[in-house]
Amino acid sequence: MADAPEPKIVLVTGSTSGIGLAIARRYAQAGHVVAVNGIETPDGAGAALAEIGAGAQYAPAYFPADLADGDQSAALARSVIQRFGRIDVLVNNAGIQKVAAIEDIAPADFARIVSVSLDSAYHTIRLALPGMKARGWGRIVNVASAHGLRASPFKAAYVATKHAVVGLTKSVALEVAEHGITCNAICPGYVWTPLVAAQVADQARVHGMSEDEVIRTVMLAPQPTRRFVQTEEIAEMAFYLAGDPARSITGTTISIDGGWTAK
Numbered sequence: 001m002a003d004a005p006e007p008k009i010v011l012v013t014g015s016t017s018g019i020g021l022a023i024a025r026r027y028a029q030a031g032h033v034v035a036v037n038g039i040e041t042p043d044g045a046g047a048a049l050a051e052i053g054a055g056a057q058y059a060p061a062y063f064p065a066d067l068a069d070g071d072q073s074a075a076l077a078r079s080v081i082q083r084f085g086r087i088d089v090l091v092n093n094a095g096i097q098k099v100a101a102i103e104d105i106a107p108a109d110f111a112r113i114v115s116v117s118l119d120s121a122y123h124t125i126r127l128a129l130p131g132m133k134a135r136g137w138g139r140i141v142n143v144a145s146a147h148g149l150r151a152s153p154f155k156a157a158y159v160a161t162k163h164a165v166v167g168l169t170k171s172v173a174l175e176v177a178e179h180g181i182t183c184n185a186i187c188p189g190y191v192w193t194p195l196v197a198a199q200v201a202d203q204a205r206v207h208g209m210s211e212d213e214v215i216r217t218v219m220l221a222p223q224p225t226r227r228f229v230q231t232e233e234i235a236e237m238a239f240y241l242a243g244d245p246a247r248s249i250t251g252t253t254i255s256i257d258g259g260w261t262a263k
Helices: 018-029 046-053 071-086 109-137 154-177 194-207 213-221 229-240
Strands: 010-014 031-038 063-064 088-090 140-142 180-187 255-256
Touching: 010 018, 010 071, 018 031, 018 046, 018 088, 018 140, 018 229, 031 046, 031 071, 063 071, 071 109, 088 109, 109 140, 109 154, 109 180, 140 154, 140 229, 154 180, 180 229, 194 213, 229 255
Parallel strands: 010 031, 010 088, 031 063, 088 140, 140 180, 180 255
Antiparallel strands: none
C-alpha cells in the first residue's frame, strides 16, 4: 500500500471566525496541519478550534497575534515555522472594516485597517517564502475583496487596502513564478460573516436607512444573485488553489461575488 501523502502545514490568519474559520476547517478536514490565528486568548478561541478539529486527523494549533502590530505579524510566521519547520500553504485572510466618510476616519483607524489586511500579509509572505523557495513548492492565497477591484463610498481605507493586496499578489506571483510557488487573490463579494454583520448598523447610520434597507439596497444591490456568498464557497476555492490542478493559476484575482464585478 502506498504511503499517505505528507500533510501540508497551513497557516490561516484571522481564522477564528467567518471566512478564515471555514478555510481552516476545510484544510483540517482534508488531513492537513492547520495553524489557526486570532486575537482571542486560547480559551476564547476554544469553540473555533473545536469546530476546526472535529473529526480531523490532526488537531489545529493556535497562535494568537494582533496583526495590527507588525512585530506580532512577523512573530506569528516565525512561531509557526519554529514549531512545524515550515509553512507550505499561507492564507492571508485577516481583515477589518470601518464604514465612514473619509474625513471622519481617524488616522489610527485607517492605519489599523492597512496594518491588519496589508502589512500582515507582507510580513507573513516575506517570512514564509525562503522555505518555500528552498523546497520548490508553496501556495499563497490572499483573501482580498470585490472592493479590491471596485470602489464603494464610505470605505476608503478598506478599498485602498484591498486594492493594494491585489497589487501585492501580482508582484509576488511574478517574483516566485519559477520556484514552484503560486500566489493568488480571492475577491469575495458580500459574505455573511461577523465582519459584515457588524457593518449593517454603521451602513444604516451613514446612509440614513433601516438595517433591512441596508441589506437589500446597499449590500446586496451590487450582487446580481441578490444573496450573500457563503463562507464554504470561499473555503473551497482557497483549498483548490493549493492543489496540483491549480499549479498554473498564479498572479490572478478570482471573484466570488454573485456577478458584482461582471457589471
